Amino acid sequence: GKEGLLRPSLSRRRWEWDKEKIQFQKLPDDVAMFFTNSIEALSEDVKASLCVLSCFGSSAESAFIKTMEGLLQKNLLNNLDAAVEEGLLDKKDGRYHFSHDRIQEAAYNMMTILDQGRFHFSYGMA
Numbered sequence: 001g002k003e004g005l006l007r008p009s010l011s012r013r014r015w016e017w018d019k020e021k022i023q024f025q026k027l028p029d030d031v032a033m034f035f036t037n038s039i040e041a042l043s044e045d046v047k048a049s050l051c052v053l054s055c056f057g058s059s060a061e062s063a064f065i066k067t068m069e070g071l072l073q074k075n076l077l078n079n080l081d082a083a084v085e086e087g088l089l090d091k092k093d094g095r096y097h098f099s100h101d102r103i104q105e106a107a108y109n110m111m112t113i114l115d116q117g118r119f120h121f122s123y124g125m126a
Contacts, residue, residue, distance in 0.1 A: 008087045008099075035106040038088065047110065049079035050088065054108035055119050059097040068123070 009016045083089045090097045098104035
């Protein structure tokens with residue numbers, strides 16, 4: 001996250017953290033709330049793109065997302081790349097994957113139930 005508490009290390013292929021910062025940081029008890037707060041700190045466009053991706057499960061092909069970009073007239077790929085930089089998504093072998101199932105759940109739950117149904121319908125029709 002932006003506080004530098006937890007970050008992916010690409011060179012070491014693992015997560016790294018700053019133990020001292022974590023000890024002095026007020027963190028929510030719930031992991032889902034931690035991820036929700038991380039997503040809330042992002043720009044509206046990146047949040048919206050994470051919500052779109054969350055409707056398709058834990059991952060989606062880049063080519064599929066590119067198709068959805070045209071249909072939705074949204075800049076999904078650049079926004080998802082920003083989420084990769086934040087450590088919320090992984091990008092591997094032409095797919096975007098949520099880094100943790102709770103991140104996908106948090107992004108999905110940011111939408112109202114009505115929006116979830118409407119988005120599933122409209123994405124299915126696209």
